[in-house]
Amino acid sequence: MSDHHNETFLSKYIFSLDHKMIAKQFLITGMFMGVVGMLMSILFRLQLSNPGESFAVLEWFLGEKWAPDGVLDPNMYLALVTMHGTILIFWVLTAGLTGTFANFLIPLQIGARDMASGFINMLSYWFFFAATIVLLTSLFVETGPASAGWTIYPPLSALPQAIPGSGLGQDLWLIAMTLFIVSSLLGGLNYIVTILNLRTKGMSMTRLPLVMWALFIVAILGVLSFPVLLSASLLLVFDRTFGTSFYLSDIVIAGEALHHTGGSPILFEHLFWFLGHPEVYIILLPALGIVSEVISVNSRKPIFGYKAMVISLMAIAFLSFIVWGHHMFITGMDPFLGSVFTFTTLLIAIPSAVKVFNYLATLWRGSIRFTPAMLFAIGFVSTFITGGLTGIVLGDSALDINVHDTYFVVGHFHIVMGLSAIYGMFAGVYHWFPKMYGKMMNKKLGYIHFWVTFISAYGVFFPMHFLGLAGLPRRYYSNTAFPMFEGLTNINEIITFFAIVGGIVQVLFIFNFFYSIFYGTKASKNPWGSTTLEWTTPIERIHGNWPGEIPTVRRWAYDYSKPGHDTDFVPQTEPLKEGEEEH
Amino acid sequence: MTNVFIVVISFLLVVTLVQLVRVGQLLGDIRKKDFNVVTETDNKRQSFLMLIVGLAFLASCVWQYFAWNPLLLPSASSEHGVIIDELMRFTMILIISVFFLLHLFLFYFLHKYKKSSDKHKAYYYTHNNKLEYIWTIVPAIILTGVILYGLNVWDRITNADTSEASVIEVYGKQFGWNARYPGEDQKLGSHDYKLVGGANALGIDIDDVNSLDDKVTRELHLVVGKPVLMKLRSQDIIHSAFMPHFRVQMNCVPGMTTQFVFTPTKTTKEMKMLEGDDFEYVLLCNKICGVAHYNMQMKVVVETQEEYDAWLLKQGTLSEKLLTQK
Missing domain, CATH: 2.60.40.420 (Cupredoxins -  blue copper proteins)
Structure with a gap:
């Protein structure tokens, strides 16, 4: 491995082949998109709490066209909701989360010099970057960005006559998504190959840290499900542009009867959710993996039930492929199918429950150290419980009839998928920052960041369940058109208040992140006393990760507080003592 | 004018933040202690906060329930709606109990098992198959009940008799x-x-x-x-x-x-x-x-x-x- 080839600025920071630099590129792009997506949510939250009122900030961001006199335009409201969902789900919690931690951790934790193909890895980032540019460009087109919801159900997304955002904005959305899928597939294949083929000596699959398992399974999920979204989008492009009728049939719009017959919008929903549901777990599993590491390290205890944790990851991943219909109970799908999907969906509660119990058992009789990363991991356990439980309501087809597409759903998925995944991401950043940049992040700012985020996030999303139980549909520009929703304005004001507080406090995180890169205190080689391989590499970033030979692995990843050892952690490289059981 | 104010205030806030963080770092240097190492005092404070904020969160959930209950939909005005409401009540009681139970365990464990001194050691405990079987099978049994009940209601709704309709x-x-x-x-x-x-x-x-x-x-x-x-x-x-x-x-x-x-x-x-x-x-x-x-x-x-x-x-x-x- 050549450690000393000349690096120019371009090859070191921009077109880098080094997995650690690519990870940072994903992270910082993801953070940028996170800020954009969050700002959007604050803009439309203002409208929801104070419908029809004028805000200078709206006009300032959106201009005279989309916020005349500071009042949000209803089409722009739908566009903001759509783009907020698209950005957070795909750009932040898929690419930002997996892209960062898979790239950063896989070679370091399995003991490899780099990814199987550094070049494909670089391509993966640059496709993602191109997708980002296209998506951001769509914010500035005359008819506005895509507005048909992040699920882009046709015919709404297929017909510019139905909503202006389905013009050029939707085209750009589809192009961006295609580029995104290419990026995701290139990355995913690379992760799978690397984990299967490049593990160092002694690193058997059963010695992999759980975050490796999670990222491995996520990559498989992505490779199997993203192509389906790609084909769904492709058929949509055909319908939009070339006059085919895959999804369109018997439509009269803007006074004109369209020629399309024989298509079915329900087909799109099936194809979309065949990706869409695994996608939820593509977002969640890396967070589950990260949290497993962080909780184990900071409880100074082995993760409880390693095997059960791996099996439950696999079970969740497998089930995620046969539950997509629970998004479609009331589409007119055969009720028998509804029964089948109710059955498979509720089964997911079993492996999820096992995970929660195992986390609690890991904390039990631990020696818990409250780092900011640990706090976010705890936050994850809490949101995973809360959001998981409301899933039992939504997965039950009979109950879904009346809460489908209401704020109950919004509350549910923001807690179980949004908050959990973003907490996992924060936990990961705080935990591996010393490895990424050789510096420590400020602990006190981390504490403040956690507490304000934790409180305001529940303040935003918990009350939404009540809105949903009051019957309030999601994606409503305003709830003033119905007398039955009048009493809900108070709740909306509370939600917006917490959204703004929670939004502002993220500035602390961003400040802490960039300040610590440059001026943070120097990190030691293994600041958390962790057993895994990444902490055996030098603090300085080098190509090839280890200056000498790659270390050999001699035990599993969770020997914390093992009796018979002087320290409360035993690195994976340390040979078993005579007569010592592995675990 | 307001815009200028906002910019100036934001700038000053960032400067304040930088200075505060630097003071912290310098103090750490003087005391020869790494400022970012988590101490026992931190553990005590954070676990105490966890308990307080956690319980306050649970209390706020109860408050929300009582304060906003009148805003929720009235009981169903249709025949099948009544059986949906019953299923909903059953499911809600189940998930709310589990929600409180698991959160109480979580906050209690965090408080109880914080690292409070150097002598505090964790207990090396990797797995317990019997325990894990129990907490796989018990949820499985409960969910079987939920699924059967749910499917029964779903079936009654979707296979309703239409001859009189x-x-x-x-x-x-x-x-x-x-x-x-x-x-x-x-x-x-x-x-x-x-x-x-x-x-x-x-x-x-x-x-x-x-x-x-x-x-x-x-x-x-x-x-x-x-x-x-x-x-x-x-x-x-x-x-x-x-x-x-x-x-x-x-x-x-x-x-x-x-x-x-x-x-x-x-x-x-x-x-x-x-x-x-x-x-x-x-x-x-x-x-x-x-x-x-x-x-x-x-x-x-x-x-x-x-x-x-x-x-x-x-x-x-x-x-x-x-x-x-x-």
Whole structure:
């Protein structure tokens, strides 16, 4: 491995082949998109709490066209909701989360010099970057960005006559998504190959840290499900542009009867959710993996039930492929199918429950150290419980009839998928920052960041369940058109208040992140006393990760507080003592 | 001017933050301690906070429940809605108990097992198969119950008897609703989307004899205690007919007809007595459909057979309407 080839600025920071630099590129792009997506949510939250009122900030961001006199335009409201969902789900919690931690951790934790193909890895980032540019460009087109919801159900997304955002904005959305899928597939294949083929000596699959398992399974999920979204989008492009009728049939719009017959919008929903549901777990599993590491390290205890944790990851991943219909109970799908999907969906509660119990058992009789990363991991356990439980309501087809597409759903998925995944991401950043940049992040700012985020996030999303139980549909520009929703304005004001507080406090995180890169205190080689391989590499970033030979692995990843050892952690490289059981 | 202020204040805040962090770092240097190492004091403080904030969160959930309960939907006004409500109550009791139980364990463990001194060592405990079997099998048994109960309710709703039901069509388009009543022959006439236009807003085929006495209305009137087979269609894009008081929701999909069977049990008048004079049943759109999605509604009235007959008599038939047009 050549450690000393000349690096120019371009090859070191921009077109880098080094997995650690690519990870940072994903992270910082993801953070940028996170800020954009969050700002959007604050803009439309203002409208929801104070419908029809004028805000200078709206006009300032959106201009005279989309916020005349500071009042949000209803089409722009739908566009903001759509783009907020698209950005957070795909750009932040898929690419930002997996892209960062898979790239950063896989070679370091399995003991490899780099990814199987550094070049494909670089391509993966640059496709993602191109997708980002296209998506951001769509914010500035005359008819506005895509507005048909992040699920882009046709015919709404297929017909510019139905909503202006389905013009050029939707085209750009589809192009961006295609580029995104290419990026995701290139990355995913690379992760799978690397984990299967490049593990160092002694690193058997059963010695992999759980975050490796999670990222491995996520990559498989992505490779199997993203192509389906790609084909769904492709058929949509055909319908939009070339006059085919895959999804369109018997439509009269803007006074004109369209020629399309024989298509079915329900087909799109099936194809979309065949990706869409695994996608939820593509977002969640890396967070589950990260949290497993962080909780184990900071409880100074082995993760409880390693095997059960791996099996439950696999079970969740497998089930995620046969539950997509629970998004479609009331589409007119055969009720028998509804029964089948109710059955498979509720089964997911079993492996999820096992995970929660195992986390609690890991904390039990631990020696818990409250780092900011640990706090976010705890936050994850809490949101995973809360959001998981409301899933039992939504997965039950009979109950879904009346809460489908209401704020109950919004509350549910923001807690179980949004908050959990973003907490996992924060936990990961705080935990591996010393490895990424050789510096420590400020602990006190981390504490403040956690507490304000934790409180305001529940303040935003918990009350939404009540809105949903009051019957309030999601994606409503305003709830003033119905007398039955009048009493809900108070709740909306509370939600917006917490959204703004929670939004502002993220500035602390961003400040802490960039300040610590440059001026943070120097990190030691293994600041958390962790057993895994990444902490055996030098603090300085080098190509090839280890200056000498790659270390050999001699035990599993969770020997914390093992009796018979002087320290409360035993690195994976340390040979078993005579007569010592592995675990 | 305000903008300048905002910029100046933000800048000063960042500067303050930088200075605070630097003071912390310098203090650490002086005391020869790494400022970012988590100390026992930190553990005590954070675990205490965790307990306080955690319990406060649980308390706030209880508060929200009592404060906002009056805002929630009244109990169901339809036959199947009552069994949905029962299933909901059962599920809610289950998940709320688990929610409190698991969170109490979480906050208690975090407080109890914080690292409080150097002597505090964790207990090396990797797995316990028996325990893990128990907490796999117990949730599995509980969920079997939930699934069987849920499927039973679902089956009763979706396989409801339609032989006695009167057919009514609900038709959605950007951004409004129509209802169509079959008239005396009790049969809805056929339709073709290419016929939509002018007075024939629903594209009904007037060459079909069944169509002639069909009645198209702007309100949905239902007879109390009488089952309804609601047929749903859409003119343009997917809409969703949502009637929260009846626990009824079904998508309207262009190119196909969907349906939902239900029996209203309380008249609008009865509901006004229970819920106040402002009360109205409503059918609203619950699938994103464009700029006025948030205001796509139709008034729903549940009344006695006599009131219903009187109302329906006043509605003109399709043949009358279309012939006067011609």
